[in-house]
Amino acid sequence: MHTHRTEHSQQTIVAIATASGRGGVGVVRASGSAAAINALMQAICNKTLTPRHATYGAFLDANQQAIDHGLALYFNAPHSYTGEHVLELQGHGGPVVMQLLLRRCLQAGAAHDVRLASAGEFTERAYLNDKMDLAQAEAVVDLIEASTEAAAKSAVKSLTGEFSDKIHDLVAQVVHLRMLVEATLDFPEEEIDFLEKANAYGQLDRIQTQLAAVLATAKQGALLRDGVNVVLVGQPNVGKSSLLNALAGEDIAIVTPIAGTTRDTVTQAVQIQGVPLNIIDTAGLRSTEDLVEQIGIERTWAAVAKADVVLHLTDAAQSEDNNPQTSDDAAFLDELSQKIPTGTPRLTLLNKSDLLPKIHPTRADDEPHHRIHISAKTGAGLDLLRDQLLQIVGFEQTAGDVFIARERHLTALRHADEHLQAAYAHALTRSDALDLFAEELRLTQESLNQITGEFTSDDLLGVIFSSFCIGK
Numbered sequence: 001m002h003t004h005r006t007e008h009s010q011q012t013i014v015a016i017a018t019a020s021g022r023g024g025v026g027v028v029r030a031s032g033s034a035a036a037i038n039a040l041m042q043a044i045c046n047k048t049l050t051p052r053h054a055t056y057g058a059f060l061d062a063n064q065q066a067i068d069h070g071l072a073l074y075f076n077a078p079h080s081y082t083g084e085h086v087l088e089l090q091g092h093g094g095p096v097v098m099q100l101l102l103r104r105c106l107q108a109g110a111a112h113d114v115r116l117a118s119a120g121e122f123t124e125r126a127y128l129n130d131k132m133d134l135a136q137a138e139a140v141v142d143l144i145e146a147s148t149e150a151a152a153k154s155a156v157k158s159l160t161g162e163f164s165d166k167i168h169d170l171v172a173q174v175v176h177l178r179m180l181v182e183a184t185l186d187f188p189e190e191e192i193d194f195l196e197k198a199n200a201y202g203q204l205d206r207i208q209t210q211l212a213a214v215l216a217t218a219k220q221g222a223l224l225r226d227g228v229n230v231v232l233v234g235q236p237n238v239g240k241s242s243l244l245n246a247l248a249g250e251d252i253a254i255v256t257p258i259a260g261t262t263r264d265t266v267t268q269a270v271q272i273q274g275v276p277l278n279i280i281d282t283a284g285l286r287s288t289e290d291l292v293e294q295i296g297i298e299r300t301w302a303a304v305a306k307a308d309v310v311l312h313l314t315d316a317a318q319s320e321d322n323n324p325q326t327s328d329d330a331a332f333l334d335e336l337s338q339k340i341p342t343g344t345p346r347l348t349l350l351n352k353s354d355l356l357p358k359i360h361p362t363r364a365d366d367e368p369h370h371r372i373h374i375s376a377k378t379g380a381g382l383d384l385l386r387d388q389l390l391q392i393v394g395f396e397q398t399a400g401d402v403f404i405a406r407e408r409h410l411t412a413l414r415h416a417d418e419h420l421q422a423a424y425a426h427a428l429t430r431s432d433a434l435d436l437f438a439e440e441l442r443l444t445q446e447s448l449n450q451i452t453g454e455f456t457s458d459d460l461l462g463v464i465f466s467s468f469c470i471g472k
Helices: 034-045 095-108 121-128 134-145 149-159 162-185 188-197 200-226 240-248 291-305 330-339 382-393 407-427 431-452 458-465
Strands: 013-016 023-032 055-060 066-075 085-093 228-234 266-272 275-281 309-315 346-351 371-373
Touching (some): 013 095, 023 095, 034 055, 034 085, 034 095, 085 095, 134 149, 134 162, 162 200, 200 275, 228 240, 240 266, 240 309, 266 382, 407 431
Antiparallel strands (some): 023 085, 066 085
């Protein structure tokens, strides 16, 4: 097993496994010891169930009256989701009947210390019982929370083990190289010859190249999971709300010719090539005595501070010759530059280009900030804007075999890469640095193992599984 099982984790747990609210079907799930699960079967179903066979019947209360009618499924250990004995009661999905059934399970299992499950505990037990590794366990909740089809497909790849397989392959290569290097420490007079014959440095190059490829794919997966926060800023009435509506494809923000209409941030989730984007419309930036509008402007700057990308909208009609410094909002450019965190990309959009008397190029070379002529009204330039957004955040539209990944995984991969670089530096120095070479390889292995959970702390497990929903 991955880690030591505590008395708490050996108790039988029960929870409602379906989402709250009304639905056609609701599921109560229990997992734990054979004695406890058998007691639940007898008390609620009044029979011993055949493993992995659905049985229809009444779910009984303490007075042998029917709480509901539905399907009961029993999975005997280790052939279950958690690796323990599992009972699933599938009834009608009303919140009252589900609570009655849950309460009945706790009552019937009291003698066997059956308790309510905590968030993510079923999947945590699946991990502890070697039914899945940590990356696969995280992919369970990522699949549930996927906001686009591409994110869902990527989560399935991680859940089925594609990400983990690549990590295990890297670890195997690192372990093999560690064995070679550490073996030479026992025979110092032959170490140079031995390592050259074994092509140790060639192996190190291959591991670094493979790790770089995995990291690049993981970055794409992290984009699909976490999405991108895109903040629209500009002076009032330049068309921020109109652009939000154009990107979202529906009227969700108030659009009027009156300056200062938007007084708070409005967020809309959209997707581009499967990448989820949170488009955040903000209050227009201007000097105002209106207290409510001032609060909205403060929230605008707060959104800018957390943005992944900032879209600065200006009025194309007031930006002659592609020079934003001649526009009325030029006074805000300095403040905007100061408020945007270092490294956050900015894209300048010249809106209402359909009102210009002459045709302007769709995009002008204006490094470091690209400028695009668009029209939120006609849709001109919006496809280019979408492509530019994907380019800015680093998403490859041709990426097909992307697996879902989290920031935790990216951090571990980056640490592994740093240790590999350090190992390479030691390998190229004096031969008496081989012990440092071996140590950096060990640290590389530990960093990679944190992804799949081969080496991780109980504190980290608590943080990961607490983000799951109850019953999962």
